[in-house]
Amino acid sequence: MRFADIIGQESVKQHLINSVKDNRISHAQLILGREGYGSLPLALAYAQYINCQHRTDTDSCGECPSCRQISKLSFPDVHFVFPVPPTGSSSVKPISDTYMDKWTEFLSQNPYGSYQQWIDFVNDGKNSQGVIRVEESSEIIHKLSMKSFNAEYKIMIIWQPEKMNGDAANRLLKLIEEPYPKTLFLLVAESSEFILPTILSRTQLVKVSRIGDSELTDGLQRALNISRTDAESLARISEGDFNRAMQYGSSSADLLQNFELFKKLMRTSYSFKVQDMVRLAEELGKINREQQKSFLTYSERMVRENLIMNRHLPNMARFTADEGEFAQKFSPFIHPQSALAIAKELDKAYYHISRNASGKIVFCDTIFKIGQALRSKAD
Ligand SMILES: [Zn+2]
Numbered sequence: 001m002r003f004a005d006i007i008g009q010e011s012v013k014q015h016l017i018n019s020v021k022d023n024r025i026s027h028a029q030l031i032l033g034r035e036g037y038g039s040l041p042l043a044l045a046y047a048q049y050i051n052c053q054h055r056t057d058t059d060s061c062g063e064c065p066s067c068r069q070i071s072k073l074s075f076p077d078v079h080f081v082f083p084v085p086p087t088g089s090s091s092v093k094p095i096s097d098t099y100m101d102k103w104t105e106f107l108s109q110n111p112y113g114s115y116q117q118w119i120d121f122v123n124d125g126k127n128s129q130g131v132i133r134v135e136e137s138s139e140i141i142h143k144l145s146m147k148s149f150n151a152e153y154k155i156m157i158i159w160q161p162e163k164m165n166g167d168a169a170n171r172l173l174k175l176i177e178e179p180y181p182k183t184l185f186l187l188v189a190e191s192s193e194f195i196l197p198t199i200l201s202r203t204q205l206v207k208v209s210r211i212g213d214s215e216l217t218d219g220l221q222r223a224l225n226i227s228r229t230d231a232e233s234l235a236r237i238s239e240g241d242f243n244r245a246m247q248y249g250s251s252s253a254d255l256l257q258n259f260e261l262f263k264k265l266m267r268t269s270y271s272f273k274v275q276d277m278v279r280l281a282e283e284l285g286k287i288n289r290e291q292q293k294s295f296l297t298y299s300e301r302m303v304r305e306n307l308i309m310n311r312h313l314p315n316m317a318r319f320t321a322d323e324g325e326f327a328q329k330f331s332p333f334i335h336p337q338s339a340l341a342i343a344k345e346l347d348k349a350y351y352h353i354s355r356n357a358s359g360k361i362v363f364c365d366t367i368f369k370i371g372q373a374l375r376s377k378a379d
Pocket of ligand 1: 051052053054055060061062063064065066067068
């Protein structure tokens with residue numbers, strides 16, 4: 001990946017490029033920001049820039065053998081660590097290499113993907129969480145102690161270090177404290193909250209903020225081949241998060257469908273007519289699982305934005321024109337208590353749908369609970 005392939009983030013790119021030009025590459029860096037802002041693509045482009053044989057002042061060449069191998073994730077001196085689920089066998093303790101093929105496939109489809117998307121992708125419908133285990137730290141030490149193949153820097157990209165268990169983090173800490181020469185750790189994290197403070201204090205922070213609306217619009221227009229107006233609408237509601245924008249609507253038809261279903265969900269729940277509620281649960285149960293998940297994600301956003309509207313902050317609410325019109329009448333029902341209750345139900349539904357529960361049963365419960373929440377009075 002080249003810097004040019006990344007949407008926006010010009011100041012972070014410049015910071016990373018300058019560190020190479022000025023020859024002050026810090027040996028442990030924490031690239032911190034939501035996945036959808038591009039934190040992992042930035043780490044990939046940085047690794048490629050550092051090892052490019054013909055880099056310019058602005059980017060890697062994309063053509064030399066290093067660039068080609070790094071973009072295929074097959075460069076022997078750029079290593080990856082990421083959370084992985086258990087394997088079927090209890091005797092095999094999985095490490096990242098166990099899942100390298102899947103990882104390569106995942107990144108080639110969406111380098112902006114989230115932890116949950118990765119886990120869903122690698123799990124194949126099974127219900128397990130990803131962890132970075134202590135065996136992984138041993139593997140990291142082993143890899144970094146070997147002589148580099150041909151690169152100036154050996155680079156270890158650790159994605160989601162939040163998912164390291166304590167033993168793994170402690171072993172890694174030693175390595176960060178006493179690094180091998182010419183090795184570089186790039187920790188790519190979404191939140192610093194779950195990272196050991198001792199690790200945080202030994203890494204240099206590279207903060208990745210949301211993508212600017214106009215840059216995101218450009219990126220979406222290119223990625224989805226949609227009109228400028230549709231791309232602007234999507235950008236406006238995605239809070240600078242490319243991955244989220246892609247989830248909201250890989251086509252504007254999805255966005256429209258989600259909006260229609262959301263209106264129906266809220267009206268039917270509020271009406272509390274059992275027959276209508278069951279009929280809607282059946283209808284929602286029939287759409288495919290990915291669409292159900294996309295609809296639930298969409299609904300969570302709508303509830304959040306209507307709450308902002310309800311709190312009399314209309315300028316901060318992010319709506320398309322039609323959504324905004326609907327919110328004029330709907331937002332009075334979304335006060336903090338009902339918003340919290342509904343968000344909890346949507347989240348629960350997402351969890352169960354992801355784990356292959358029956359859509360009809362899940363939605364039946366959700367509709368009923370949303371109805372109760374909408375009819376509750378604000379304190
Ligand atoms: Zn190159």
